Every structure is written in structure tokens, then in C-alpha cells.
Amino acid sequence: MGYYSWFLPLFVLQISFLYPIISFADANPNLIQETCKKTKYYDLCVSLLESDSSGPKSDTKELALIMIRYGIAKATDTNSYLSNQIQGVANDTLMKTAMRECADKYASANDALQNSVQVLSVNMYDYAYLHVMAAGDYPNGCRTAFNRGPGMGYPSELAVREDGLKRICDVVLGIIDSLDW
Template identity: 30%
Template sequence: MSLLFLLVFFTLNYHLQADLVADTCKKVDYPDLCLSTLRSNPRSKSADLKGLVHIAFDAALAKSTNTLNQIMLLLKKTNDPIVKKYLTTCASLYGDAVDYIPQAIRFVGSDNLQAKAYGGAALDDALDCEDTFTTGELGKRKSPLTASNNVVKQLVINALEIVNSLG
């Protein structure tokens, strides 16, 4: 009898967690990215809403770090002085974003306003990097970072919207 109870309990718990991820992702601007981000992380199976925020911000941090590494590689390859200047600006911005996201994570649940402030600063950094190329003071250039900037933007927006669900 107790084995049957445990089986039912764990099956029910699994479905409730799957529903938490689905319900959470329905409320964000980029639900497909939210679902793929949260479901790809094994921690989401046992996470509460606060845990899902951590996973979402962790994904944003990983993509921001990858983007910063991409920028450093592009800086070594480019010969265009304007693009080099814009990439240098983006490197500084993403350096800040990589510092801000762990701060956002640190405040989740204890001071959600601070979490949103740090997350918002990281979002601004991704947006500002893209704007550097599209409205640059030295002339417009095609951004080699558009795809990465967009993913970082979407990941951070999703994380911030999940923070809003915490109240």
C-alpha cells in the first residue's frame, strides 16, 4: 500500500511541477523561450517559483557570458576602427551585465525591487550594446551581436516577469 502511495505522490508532484513551469511561462513575453529554458534545466522539476526565477536568471547570465566571450573574439578579428570602438563599448556593457545578474539572483525573494533593478540594468546593457551599432555616434554599423543581444534581452525580460509573479 505504501509503495502505491509513493508512486501516486511522485507522479502528482511531477505533474504539478510541469504545470508550474507551463503556468509561469504563459505569463511572460517570450513563452516558448521560457519553456525551453526552464524545461532544459533539471532543477526546474523540483523548483518553486523562486527557483524558476533563479534558473531564468542563470540562463541569462550564461548567455551574457557567452556574448561577452563572443565580443572578445570579434575584437581580435575586426580591422574596422568604428566596429572595434563599438565592440569595446559592448564589452564594457556586458562586463557590467555579467556582474549585475548575480546581484539580481541574490535579491530574489528577499528584496524583489532590488532584483528587478539589477535585472533591469542587465537588460539595459544588452539594449545599449545593440543601440551602439544602430545609432552610433561615429556612424551606423551592422551589429554582429544582434542575435545574441536579442536572446539576452528575451531571457532577462522573462526572468523579470517571473520576479513580478513573486509579488
């Protein structure tokens, strides 16, 4: 009985001293910067991840998930923007058709990003990568839809939105590349 009477308090004391070391061993205050250096758009990556309240406390996979959420928001916002613009196009059926097709492409980009969250959550990095690549490519179909119509140019607002989504997807791809798979 004597052995156990001093062993348990000593064990608890050791664990209490080690707990702060263990709990903060994985925390890396520079993880965002280190991760973003591996991406195509460092400034965008750092800006978005540092602005998210969970960013500084996240591991690399969680940083990818945060960026995917930004991509989902961008795709959803662009889809909503296009849906509202369709209302304002009165009699131009070519323009309405192009806008509907474009809205569908952004809805598909949103779906692809949602799928990437699911597969990334279960460490299927290759499938997550493919879904993010697809999400970044869907806006090309939007541009094509506008270029099909005679005299229809690609609206500059859509070009900006397309570029934003593609950049976010490129950042996510860089982060996924840095995961161990």
C-alpha cells in the same frame, strides 16, 4: 507508562502515512507551464526551464534563478564573442572602440544578473527586478556604440544575441512579478 507505550508507535505510524502527503503537497507538476504563462515569452520560458534538470523540482523563485543563470550565460557568451571579434579587427579603431564598449555593456549585464541572484536569494524582489531590468537594457548601449560610427551598421549576430538576452530578462521579470512581494 501504558499511555506512552502505545502513543509513540501510533504517532510514528501517523507521521509515516502523512509524510508522502506532506512532502509532495508543494510539488506542482504544472508549475513551469503556469509560471511561464505569466511571462512575455511562454515558449522560451518553458523550453529553457524544462531543459534544466532542476526545473521540474523547483519552486517559482528557483525557476527565476534558473532563468537568471541562462541570462548570465548569454551575457558571458556575448562578451567572449565580442572579445574574440576585437582580435580580428585590424586597423579599424572605430570598430574596435564600438566592440570594446559593447563588450563592457555585456559585462555590466552579467554583473547586474549576478547581483539579481544575490538579492533574489534573500527575497528582495524589488531589487532583483531592477537588476534584471538593467541587464536587459545594457545591450541598448551596445547598439548605440555601433550607430555612432559613420557607416558602421549594427552586426546582425549582435542583434540576435541582444534579442536573446532581452527575451530571457523579460521572462525573468515576468516570473519575479508572479512572486508574492
